[in-house]
Amino acid sequence: xxxxxxxxxxxxxxxNQVPKLAYSEKKDFDAWRKELREKFVELLGINKxxxxxxxxxxxxxxxxxxxxxELIRLVVETExxxxxxxxxxxxxxxxxxxxxxxxxxxxxxxxxxNSIGIVKDDDDREYxxxxxxxxxxxxxxxAALCVEMRGMGELESVSESRNKGFCCRFASVMAxxxxxxxxxxxxxxxxxxxxxxxKFPQVDxxxxxxTGNSGGGTASFYAGAYDERIxxxxxxxxxxxxxxxILHWYxxxxxxxxxxxxxxxxxxxxGLIAPRKLTIIAGALDGTFPYxxxxxxxxxxxxxxxxxxxxxxxxxVTTPKDHWWCEDIVWxxxxxxxxx
Numbered sequence: 001x002x003x004x005x006x007x008x009x010x011x012x013x014x015x016n017q018v019p020k021l022a023y024s025e026k027k028d029f030d031a032w033r034k035e036l037r038e039k040f041v042e043l044l045g046i047n048k049x050x051x052x053x054x055x056x057x058x059x060x061x062x063x064x065x066x067x068x069x070e071l072i073r074l075v076v077e078t079e080x081x082x083x084x085x086x087x088x089x090x091x092x093x094x095x096x097x098x099x100x101x102x103x104x105x106x107x108x109x110x111x112x113x114n115s116i117g118i119v120k121d122d123d124d125r126e127y128x129x130x131x132x133x134x135x136x137x138x139x140x141x142x143a144a145l146c147v148e149m150r151g152m153g154e155l156e157s158v159s160e161s162r163n164k165g166f167c168c169r170f171a172s173v174m175a176x177x178x179x180x181x182x183x184x185x186x187x188x189x190x191x192x193x194x195x196x197x198x199k200f201p202q203v204d205x206x207x208x209x210x211t212g213n214s215g216g217g218t219a220s221f222y223a224g225a226y227d228e229r230i231x232x233x234x235x236x237x238x239x240x241x242x243x244x245x246i247l248h249w250y251x252x253x254x255x256x257x258x259x260x261x262x263x264x265x266x267x268x269x270x271g272l273i274a275p276r277k278l279t280i281i282a283g284a285l286d287g288t289f290p291y292x293x294x295x296x297x298x299x300x301x302x303x304x305x306x307x308x309x310x311x312x313x314x315x316x317v318t319t320p321k322d323h324w325w326c327e328d329i330v331w332x333x334x335x336x337x338x339x340x
Contacts, residue, residue, distance in 0.1 A: 014247050014261070021263045023271055023300055029307060033271050036264060040225065040272060043257050044184030045175065052079040058196045059083075068092050069138045071116065072200075078192040085154050086193055087116055087146040090202045091138045097204035100197060101142035101334075102190060102230075103133035104149060104212030104219050106237075106325075107168075107252055111153030112146035130325055133212070140331050143203050147193045149186045149219060151254055172253035182254045183222060190223040194230075207231050209334055213325040214238060214288070217281075218255050225272040232277040232337050236330055237289055237323050239266055239280045244293025251288075267300030275310030279337040281330055285322040312340050 021036045041047060057077035064071045072088040091098055103115050115134040119125055129135070134144035148155050151168020172182045190210070197203045209232045210220045217238025224233025242261045245251065270278060278301065282294040298316050305314040317333045319326040 010247075014243050017262065019262060019264050019268065021268065022265065023268045023304055025303070025307065029271075036268065037272055039263050040257075040269065043181070043259055043263070044187060044222070044226070045178075045180030045258075046184050046188055046226070048179045049079065049185060049188050052082075054078075054080045056192075056195055056198075058199050074196065076189075076193050076196045078189045084150075084189045084193065085112070085148045086196070087112060087134065087144075088197075088200060088203075089116070089134050089138050089144040089146075090200070091141065091143065097202055098141065098143040099204050099207035099338075100145060100194075100209065101134075101137035101140070102145045102147060102193070102208065102210040102220075102223075103137055104147060104190075104210070104216030105131070105133070105152070106212065106214030106216045107152070107254070112148045113153065115144070115146040130327060133325075133327075136327050136331060140335065142209065143200075145193060145197065147190055149216070150182055150189065152215075168252065168254045172256075176253070176256075176258055181257055183219060183257060186219045186254075187223045187226050190219065191227045194227060205229065207338065209234060209338070211236065211330065211334065212238075214323060215252070215255060221266070221269070222257075224276070224278070225269045228276070230276065232279060232334060233273055234279040234281060234330065234334050234337070236281040236325055237283050237286055239282060239297070240289035240293035241265055241267070241297040244296065245289045248290075248293075265297055265300065267297035267304075270301040270304045270314065274305050275308045275313055277337045277340065278305075278314045279317060279333050280315070281317045281319060281326070281333060283319050283321045283324055283326075285320070286324075288323045291318070313337075 059075045061073040070090045074086050075083045078084050105114050114131045117132040117135050134146050137144035151171040156167040175182045208230045210230050211234040212220045213236040217235035221235040224230045284291050301314050305311050319329050
């Protein structure tokens with residue numbers, strides 16, 4: 001009898017390959033980190049994205065006074081003719097400047113409107129107030145920046161026939177076909193949105209936190225690896241070995257960095273964040289990014305941070321939930337990380 005398993009070759013590669021840029025104590029750290037960053041940027045497609053870069057262009061659409069904060073709606077041109085909507089929330093108070101928290105929504109609840117507590121349908125009602133990341137950040141004393149991620153919310157593909165029920169499917173395939181990736185475009189947009197914050201004197205750019213859940217956590221982790229201005233990176237329900245997550249079952253294309261497992265695992269990318277602060281939040285019952293995959297990869301993070309003399313700057317925080325944003329755990333963990 002034949003074993004009709006067309007994926008057998010893939011499984012063989014997953015089990016046997018050693019990523020070419022996997023961390024090792026035997027490697028010169030600075031040389032390894034430089035090579036890792038170059039490959040990471042290349043695979044994200046950011047070299048291609050840079051070809052369409054443009055001068056900083058920030059348009060404020062409106063300002064609105066809310067209870068406890070000012071809501072600013074702005075648009076940032078991140079590439080030529082690519083306009084990304086954002087919300088900036090500035091807390092009421094006596095401070096001249098506020099540290100910045102960038103909040104990114106996940107895939108199921110795709111849309112930055114969730115972060116400011118807007119309810120559009122029954123799913124939103126179930127998600128609130130747990131999903132209002134930006135409002136939570138304001139209560140924690142941060143200026144909060146919501147960045148709409150490509151393929152989601154207001155940036156979904158305009159043609160439903162192109163997506164076949166998935167908000168970002170066509171945009172993801174198109175990006176990969178053009179030598180980019182949609183996750184690379186999202187990382188680029190976050191970095192350009194940070195540039196835009198220079199226009200707002202109430203924002204203290206010396207302290208920048210980035211966080212989000214699921215797809216938002218994934219974008220947070222990769223943005224933290226790319227942009228060295230980010231002080232603390234706090235992905236929720238996103239950090240996991242590729243073999244236990246992306247290479248184990250179907251994930252949306254927007255989570256995928258093409259060819260990444262050939263060169264590194266998520267834990268290796270901590271080398272691009274260290275010695276800056278990294279707080280990884282993982283659900284003990286998460287079935288999408290399984291907890292065992294977190295435990296398998298986190299020791300790499302520990303070894304890297306120990307290597308650079310910043311062991312206390314990395315932390316794994318476990319929640320008792322599944323694929324779930326636990327605001328009562330996330331924000332105290334962020335505050336604790338900033339104080340270290």
